[in-house]
Amino acid sequence: MNKGRWLALPALGWLTAFFLIPLFFVVAISFCQRGTYGEVLYQFTLENYRRFFEPLYLNILSDTVQMSVVTTILTFLLGYPLAYRIVRMNRSWQNVWLLMVMVPFWINFLIRSYAWVVILRSQGLLNTFLIASGLIDQPLNLLYNPAAVQLGMIYTHLPFMVLPVYVSLEQLDRRLLEAAYDLGGTPWQSFRQVTLPLTLPGIAAGSILVFVSSLGMFVVPDIMGGAKSALIGNLIQNQFLSARDWPFGSALSILLTVFSLVLIYLYYRVLESQKGKGGRH
Amino acid sequence: MKGLRHHLLFAYALAVLAFLYIPIIVLVLYSFNESRVNAQWTGWTVKWYLSLLDNKQVLNALENSLSIGVVSTIFSTVMGTSVALALHRYRYRWQGAINSLIYLPILVPEIVMGLSLLILFSQLAFPLGKATIIIAHITFCVSFVVVIVSARLEGMGKELEEAAQDLGASPWQTFRYVTLPLISPGIIAGALLAFTLSIDDFVISFFVAGPNSTTLTLYIYGMVKRGISPEINALSAMLIAIIVVLVVIVQWLQNKDRDEHSPHQMPF
Numbered sequence: 001m002n003k004g005r006w007l008a009l010p011a012l013g014w015l016t017a018f019f020l021i022p023l024f025f026v027v028a029i030s031f032c033q034r035g036t037y038g039e040v041l042y043q044f045t046l047e048n049y050r051r052f053f054e055p056l057y058l059n060i061l062s063d064t065v066q067m068s069v070v071t072t073i074l075t076f077l078l079g080y081p082l083a084y085r086i087v088r089m090n091r092s093w094q095n096v097w098l099l100m101v102m103v104p105f106w107i108n109f110l111i112r113s114y115a116w117v118v119i120l121r122s123q124g125l126l127n128t129f130l131i132a133s134g135l136i137d138q139p140l141n142l143l144y145n146p147a148a149v150q151l152g153m154i155y156t157h158l159p160f161m162v163l164p165v166y167v168s169l170e171q172l173d174r175r176l177l178e179a180a181y182d183l184g185g186t187p188w189q190s191f192r193q194v195t196l197p198l199t200l201p202g203i204a205a206g207s208i209l210v211f212v213s214s215l216g217m218f219v220v221p222d223i224m225g226g227a228k229s230a231l232i233g234n235l236i237q238n239q240f241l242s243a244r245d246w247p248f249g250s251a252l253s254i255l256l257t258v259f260s261l262v263l264i265y266l267y268y269r270v271l272e273s274q275k276g277k278g279g280r281h
Numbered sequence: 282m283k284g285l286r287h288h289l290l291f292a293y294a295l296a297v298l299a300f301l302y303i304p305i306i307v308l309v310l311y312s313f314n315e316s317r318v319n320a321q322w323t324g325w326t327v328k329w330y331l332s333l334l335d336n337k338q339v340l341n342a343l344e345n346s347l348s349i350g351v352v353s354t355i356f357s358t359v360m361g362t363s364v365a366l367a368l369h370r371y372r373y374r375w376q377g378a379i380n381s382l383i384y385l386p387i388l389v390p391e392i393v394m395g396l397s398l399l400i401l402f403s404q405l406a407f408p409l410g411k412a413t414i415i416i417a418h419i420t421f422c423v424s425f426v427v428v429i430v431s432a433r434l435e436g437m438g439k440e441l442e443e444a445a446q447d448l449g450a451s452p453w454q455t456f457r458y459v460t461l462p463l464i465s466p467g468i469i470a471g472a473l474l475a476f477t478l479s480i481d482d483f484v485i486s487f488f489v490a491g492p493n494s495t496t497l498t499l500y501i502y503g504m505v506k507r508g509i510s511p512e513i514n515a516l517s518a519m520l521i522a523i524i525v526v527l528v529v530i531v532q533w534l535q536n537k538d539r540d541e542h543s544p545h546q547m548p549f
Contacts, residue, residue: 004452005371008379011364011423015382018420022397023389029400078297085294097298099532104301106524108481108498111517114505115304118311118514125307128321158301187286216390219483223505233392240396240488250400253393264388 030250038244048251068214079161105159144226152220161206168202312514329515342500350479353418361426395488409491426471433467
């Protein structure tokens with residue numbers, strides 16, 4: 001009967017070899033020194049972690065966190081009302097709208113970011129339009145600045161917010177809202193005191209997805225930010241591919257990983273305690 | 282008053298949807314623009330599509346993407362399904378650690394997974410190429426397959442398998458005639474997801490690709506970095522068209538499944 005136990009072995013062996021061991025390498029290298037030619041010297045040091053606290057890198061961290069927070073808040077402000085409105089439609093319209101939200105989600109984010117390049121660059125659609133309409137006579141620098149990166153981040157992450165929020169709104173027990181109305185609640189009160197708290201798990205799921213994914217992002221800043229915008233993702237990528245400082249890049253990666261995992265862990269803790277309070281049905 | 286609020290909210294939802302679609306529509310439209318600079322509209326053309334189909338590098342990249350996708354899908358689906366079955370049926374020592382090992386790859390930032398594999402391959406002096414991309418893709422796809430197949434197994438319960446065993450079926454017969462047919466929608470969904478993830482992946486491939494193993498997304502990245510060429514618009518438009526068709530088909534199949542069978546939905 002126990003013959004089937006070995007079925008777990010291939011996948012576990014695979015993940016040990018190509019996930020766990022590589023991760024240990026990163027941890028190990030983060031405590032090593034960089035040689036003159038970019039090689040890794042196996043001599044213990046904490047220097048890579050200390051270096052992170054230099055103002056230059058702390059600034060990049062605060063830029064990254066700020067960018068990710070704004071992305072999360074704005075995807076929420078854009079996404080929640082959209083999901084809310086979709087839930088109020090009849091079944092077939094719901095499916096059509098959901099499909100419309102899902103399609104961009106499946107389009108590669110390189111292509112989605114590039115679409116904005118077509119619109120925003122100096123000879124792009126927007127500048128051409130503004131010049132043709134006589135509003136400006138010199139093209140504006142709409143691309144390759146932090147605002148463009150922010151826009152790209154919001155754009156590529158919006159579906160990550162809409163879908164989980166939609167799921168939690170869809171599961172919401174309508175009878176609770178009817179009860180709120182029967183008790184004389186205004187629509188706004190019912191929304192504030194019933195809908196919003198009960199869809200908190202969906203909001204949290206969407207926020208975690210958006211926030212954690214924004215933290216490690218390096219492609220959108222790469223494509224839409226030019227040389228001016230560097231987030232942690234870009235910094236890590238540079239350490240590995242240009243600066244050839246693998247130990248420092250590894251230390252940054254470990255910090256990013258730990259930070260992301262702690263956030264996800266906290267999210268689950270909050271979710272668990274919500275369940276405990278009977279907030280969910 | 283209620284009507285007004287209703288209409289305002291609808292207008293807002295429509296505006297957000299427009300925000301999602303305007304860039305995509307612009308991109309597709311510009312792929313038909315005659316002008317090479319593509320700032321101004323100089324007339325309709327399909328020449329960028331034609332030159333794209335003549336472009337050896339694109340076709341090569343497409344071939345790489347597809348072959349990597351197929352191999353990664355097969356391996357990750359088989360491994361993911363077997364581990365999901367084993368975990369569903371047996372309790373293991375170190376169960377918590379095993380679960381963490383399976384689900385962590387989904388949670389660890391992509392960039393970290395990519396560079397950790399780069400480190401591994403360089404320490405082993407393993408040359409970067411298609412093989413390393415396939416290894417990387419299998420690694421992140423396995424976990425997603427496990428999630429989807431496990432969800433299906435959970436929904437199935439253990440009663441039917443136990444009934445089959447009580448009626449004298451061998452473990453293999455039970456698997457072949459009871460378990461497998463019941464979880465096959467989950468396996469198919471998992472395989473589809475693995476294939477999509479593999480085709481779509483940029484970040485991890487970026488770190489472990491060699492000079493001769495450019496995939497389609499890596500090629501697009503190179504084009505975008507090098508500068509604007511109308512061919513990127515055409516390529517993007519084609520990929521968008523394929524994705525729209527695929528999503529519509531999958532959605533249609535799912536709805537059909539939902540109407541005819543269970544109220545349970547896969548966590549897509």
